[in-house]
Amino acid sequence: MILTKQLAVLGILGLTTGLFTYGAPAPARAAETAQVVKITASKFHFTPDRIVLAKDQPVTLQLTSADRTHGFMVRAFGIDTDIEPGKTTAITIRPEKIGTYTTICDHYCGLGHGGMKMTIVVQEASAKSSAAPVVSASNTVSK
Amino acid sequence: MEDQRDRQNRIDRRSFLRIAGTSIGIGVLYEFAPFLERRAEASEMNGYFKKANGEAPASFTFAQFSDPHVGFQGPPDPLGTKAFESAVALLNKSPQQPDFVLFTGDLTHDADTRDAHAQRMQLFKKIAGGIRTRAIHTVPGENDAALDGGVLYREHFGESHYSFDHKGVHFVALDNVSQGSPQVGPAQLAWLKADLARFPKTAPIIVFTHRPLFDLKPEWEWFTRDGDAVMNTLAPYENVTVLYGHIHRHDVHQSGNVKHYAARSLIFAFNDPATNENKKQLPFDKDDPFKDLGIRLVTSKGPENNPADVGVNDIVLTKAEFAGLSGIQQMIKGNNSIGGSSSNDSD
Numbered sequence: 001m002i003l004t005k006q007l008a009v010l011g012i013l014g015l016t017t018g019l020f021t022y023g024a025p026a027p028a029r030a031a032e033t034a035q036v037v038k039i040t041a042s043k044f045h046f047t048p049d050r051i052v053l054a055k056d057q058p059v060t061l062q063l064t065s066a067d068r069t070h071g072f073m074v075r076a077f078g079i080d081t082d083i084e085p086g087k088t089t090a091i092t093i094r095p096e097k098i099g100t101y102t103t104i105c106d107h108y109c110g111l112g113h114g115g116m117k118m119t120i121v122v123q124e125a126s127a128k129s130s131a132a133p134v135v136s137a138s139n140t141v142s143k
Numbered sequence: 144m145e146d147q148r149d150r151q152n153r154i155d156r157r158s159f160l161r162i163a164g165t166s167i168g169i170g171v172l173y174e175f176a177p178f179l180e181r182r183a184e185a186s187e188m189n190g191y192f193k194k195a196n197g198e199a200p201a202s203f204t205f206a207q208f209s210d211p212h213v214g215f216q217g218p219p220d221p222l223g224t225k226a227f228e229s230a231v232a233l234l235n236k237s238p239q240q241p242d243f244v245l246f247t248g249d250l251t252h253d254a255d256t257r258d259a260h261a262q263r264m265q266l267f268k269k270i271a272g273g274i275r276t277r278a279i280h281t282v283p284g285e286n287d288a289a290l291d292g293g294v295l296y297r298e299h300f301g302e303s304h305y306s307f308d309h310k311g312v313h314f315v316a317l318d319n320v321s322q323g324s325p326q327v328g329p330a331q332l333a334w335l336k337a338d339l340a341r342f343p344k345t346a347p348i349i350v351f352t353h354r355p356l357f358d359l360k361p362e363w364e365w366f367t368r369d370g371d372a373v374m375n376t377l378a379p380y381e382n383v384t385v386l387y388g389h390i391h392r393h394d395v396h397q398s399g400n401v402k403h404y405a406a407r408s409l410i411f412a413f414n415d416p417a418t419n420e421n422k423k424q425l426p427f428d429k430d431d432p433f434k435d436l437g438i439r440l441v442t443s444k445g446p447e448n449n450p451a452d453v454g455v456n457d458i459v460l461t462k463a464e465f466a467g468l469s470g471i472q473q474m475i476k477g478n479n480s481i482g483g484s485s486s487n488d489s490d
Contacts, residue, residue, distance in 0.1 A: 071324060113285075
């Protein structure tokens with residue numbers, strides 16, 4: 001019951017701030033703060049189109065749309081959501097498995113929709129990433 | 144006193160739904176003998192349907208066409224509506240006309256403007272209108288309905304989800320595209336639950352929709368977001384078949400009591416998800432223009448057998464069908480008669 005209330009509060013906060021985090025926060029390691037990665041969707045690509053995350057490190061993906069509703073689906077992380085223009089959709093995850101994951105837009109957005117995808121790479125925290133804007137990573141989906 | 148529904152529920156599931164079918168090329172022609180007249184339980188079910196809608200169960204045939212993408216311009220396919228038109232001509236040669244034809248989405252290819260899209264829908268209706276059959280039932284694909292919430296689709300084809308009974312089989316059309324996101328949605332799920340509630344658990348039910356209702360290949364968009372909720376709604380029913388399109392290739396999948404059949408497209412085929420990382424349209428082959436737009440023949444082994452024991456003939460179309468040189472009987476007979484080459488699968 002307490003948990004439910006906490007989740008409800010989180011939900012309300014998310015709605016009132018325009019920032020919504022699914023469910024409970026990633027299992028906490030004290031003093032561990034999720035890094036933030038901003039991803040913008042627009043017809044027919046994500047920016048950036050590749051990010052590198054560190055294994056076992058929490059990260060919050062802040063998703064926005066520059067034009068119309070898009071989707072953001074990466075089944076390996078249990079994420080499948082719409083990104084609506086004018087809102088920020090925030091999802092906190094803690095990636096637990098090293099690998100390369102394809103993320104697709106699964107909300108039909110026009111004739112170029114089929115090619116709208118990006119890549120999420122998860123690697124050891126100590127590894128140097130050649131790519132990406134952000135990065136230190138995360139994993140468990142706090143969805 | 145035994146409740147009538149209880150009696151209906153204990154009817155042996157083998158009494159129904161034999162996909163006896165036959166498939167015709169490019170589309171799929173199913174033949175159903177939903178009830179075995181000589182079984183006592185069947186006569187009970189006959190009575191149920193007759194009382195429910197005035198129509199007694201009987202054997203019948205219907206066809207499934209999918210994904211003609213009218214308006215699509217290659218590559219990979221430079222032939223436009225040629226395969227669609229050939230499929231119509233082929234079906235019309237059959238001495239046994241189907242009672243109706245189901246189209247499982249992407250009737251048209253998306254267009255840049257509303258007017259251009261409307262013209263494609265008109266062209267679709269013109270070609271489909273040439274089919275010698277009594278009725279055509281459609282569901283939308285993303286290309287038809289996902290950008291405008293299905294407004295234009297409904298103007299041309301009517302509601303995007305509905306149900307009807309036909310000779311002892313209940314058909315349900317599900318729309319899993321017009322909300323933009325790949326889902327049926329809570330309202331349609333509630334409607335589905337209510338729609339099915341009047342049927343006994345043994346009633347033969349055929350669901351037709353565009354996208355697969357299970358996770359066939361999510362990263363290729365071959366799934367429905369709330370497909371599990373749909374399948375949970377269908378789970379209590381013992382004789383359910385799902386027919387769908389979207390993936391532009393043959394596939395058969397069993398989940399619980401439900402068997403899912405994907406139909407080939409009428410425009411181009413996609414590659415095999417089991418052996419490829421990325422989804423790709425298969426290239427056009429000028430020497431084999433209908434390649435991978437083959438046909439499927441599904442044949443009942445007869446009423447004495449278990450309906451799950453179904454014979455399937457898949458026939459890959461060749462130049463002969465492209466040139467209109469072979470008829471449907473030649474294709475159904477298969478066995479490498481003029482044009483088609485056939486293979487037997489058992490599903």
